[in-house]
């Protein structure tokens with residue numbers, strides 16, 4: 001029975017089986033520094049390989065300093081990603097682009113493994129952040145989010161080449177794949193289960209291009225690609241710590257991520273597909 005399950009995953013995905021631990025990043029909304037540190041520690045105990053601190057949830061975000069940020073960075077023994085979204089509808093937050101850039105500079109001073117910046121920022125700002133980050137030994141994740149839909153494969157590939165041109169460092173990201181300094185992250189919203197297939201095909205293409213990438217679907221119907229993009233070359237996928245701590249639609253807990261990844265059988269796929 002067990003063998004059948006494993007064969008099913010291989011046949012369905014045609015990808016690589018990832019051995020334990022899975023490259024999961026647990027995204028932690030930072031409501032308070034103390035709580036965020038505690039939650040990050042729990043996530044690491046549950047086998048998180050990366051921790052993302054979402055600073056846009058912090059009430060006094062505009063006053064945050066690099067000593068507080070460095071407390072977050074040092075709180076766990078795994079690579080830390082510091083980021084903030086300029087618009088967070090959940091808590092009605094909107095930060096102007098220039099302020100976001102200032103805050104990301106502060107994040108870099110705290111020396112995380114990565115900062116994560118949205119690709120809709122100007123090319124000059126993306127270049128500026130990348131050059132400061134690299135001087136400080138910090139990697140950059142260039143993020144694109146679509147919270148409504150998943151474009152078709154052709155449009156997605158057009159989008160990839162546009163973003164790669166805007167963030168030129170991505171073109172060279174393959175030079176040192178073992179120490180990624182520059183990662184392309186593209187996250188979409190699945191309206192149908194078919195959108196997962198589109199995204200997994202894009203993962204294959206990005207892998208062929210030797211780009212360090214993260215790519216999956218948000219939303220309930222996007223669970224399949226969230227879980228299995230890592231078998232298609234995506235270097236990280238995202239989960240939450242527990243129910244109340246979500247930072248995006250369709251996130252599941254790290255425990256459930258492991259459970260569904262390991263289950264990998266047809267019944268699981270039905271569940272993942274939201275049938």
Ligand SMILES: O=C1C[C@@](O)(C(=O)O)C[C@@H](O)[C@@H]1O
Nearest residue numbers: 027187218238239247248251
């Ligand atoms: O980009 C991502 C992925 C994410 O949107 C998710 O769907 O899990 C969660 C965000 O916190 C993170 O920055």
